[in-house]
Amino acid sequence: MPATLLSEVLMNELARRIPENPDVVKKVNSIFQFNITKDGKEVAQWTVDLKTGAGSVSKGAATAPNCTVTLSDDDFVALGSGKLQAQKAFMSGKLKVKGNIMLATKLEGIFKQYSKEAAAAIAAAQSGAAPAAPAAAPAAAGPATGSSASSAGLVSDGLFAEIGRRVAATPALVQQVNVVYQFNITKGGKDAAQWTIDLKNGAGSVTKAAAAAPGCTITVSDEDFAALVAGTINPQKAFMSGKLKVKGNVTLATKLDKVLQGAKAKL
Numbered sequence: 001m002p003a004t005l006l007s008e009v010l011m012n013e014l015a016r017r018i019p020e021n022p023d024v025v026k027k028v029n030s031i032f033q034f035n036i037t038k039d040g041k042e043v044a045q046w047t048v049d050l051k052t053g054a055g056s057v058s059k060g061a062a063t064a065p066n067c068t069v070t071l072s073d074d075d076f077v078a079l080g081s082g083k084l085q086a087q088k089a090f091m092s093g094k095l096k097v098k099g100n101i102m103l104a105t106k107l108e109g110i111f112k113q114y115s116k117e118a119a120a121a122i123a124a125a126q127s128g129a130a131p132a133a134p135a136a137a138p139a140a141a142g143p144a145t146g147s148s149a150s151s152a153g154l155v156s157d158g159l160f161a162e163i164g165r166r167v168a169a170t171p172a173l174v175q176q177v178n179v180v181y182q183f184n185i186t187k188g189g190k191d192a193a194q195w196t197i198d199l200k201n202g203a204g205s206v207t208k209a210a211a212a213a214p215g216c217t218i219t220v221s222d223e224d225f226a227a228l229v230a231g232t233i234n235p236q237k238a239f240m241s242g243k244l245k246v247k248g249n250v251t252l253a254t255k256l257d258k259v260l261q262g263a264k265a266k267l
Contacts, residue, residue, distance in 0.1 A: 060203020164206030
């Protein structure tokens with residue numbers, strides 16, 4: 001069953017680590033789709049987008065992958081933790097590639113950067129322990145224009161992480177919303193973080209970075225974002241009072257309640 005897939009642990013670890021190394025997007029510049037199998041049957045699909053924005057990892061098929069890789073859950077874990085080489089896996093038939101085969105040669109380099117963390121996450125999952133929390137992504141992963149404010153201590157960071165988990169668990173949100181949001185989070189009157197909630201591409205994703213082409217850009221303080229999630233203020237009142245500023249399609253901000261409601265339990 002998909003719930004027992006160790007590849008999901010590895011993909012979640014990869015999702016946490018990619019924002020720490022934004023250069024990987026420049027180096028790879030490709031979108032990978034992974035079809036994960038177990039006992040000969042396809043059980044999961046993942047998109048590793050190392051082409052758009054600061055990069056992202058989302059559960060679901062890619063809209064336009066440059067390279068589609070099919071391999072078993074066990075072999076993916078071995079590949080991600082550095083126990084299996086991509087070239088050997090391909091030559092032995094353990095790894096099947098569709099699209100640009102040359103891009104598959106970059107896989108080893110991608111996973112090698114995170115192999116220690118991946119191995120630790122896998123070991124923790126197998127032992128039933130929670131994996132160690134990764135270091136917070138550096139502010140450079142989502143540059144805020146005209147600001148040097150630190151994103152440390154932002155309540156919104158935890159809320160966006162919770163929204164990301166809900167998006168992964170509710171793929172229907174993409175069909176219902178069909179929008180890419182960019183959130184500019186401020187603290188003390190200064191930009192402190194940028195986040196993208198992509199509810200348009202693939203199965204949706206949440207990443208700490210500016211969006212490449214947002215349909216709606218929202219600027220709100222860390223405190224007011226938490227209040228929006230908690231339901232103590234609604235988006236319309238926040239907009240009318242000036243607490244929430246919108247650039248782009250203003251009507252898309254009316255869909256925010258549906259997007260944010262899943263993070264309320266985090267508060």
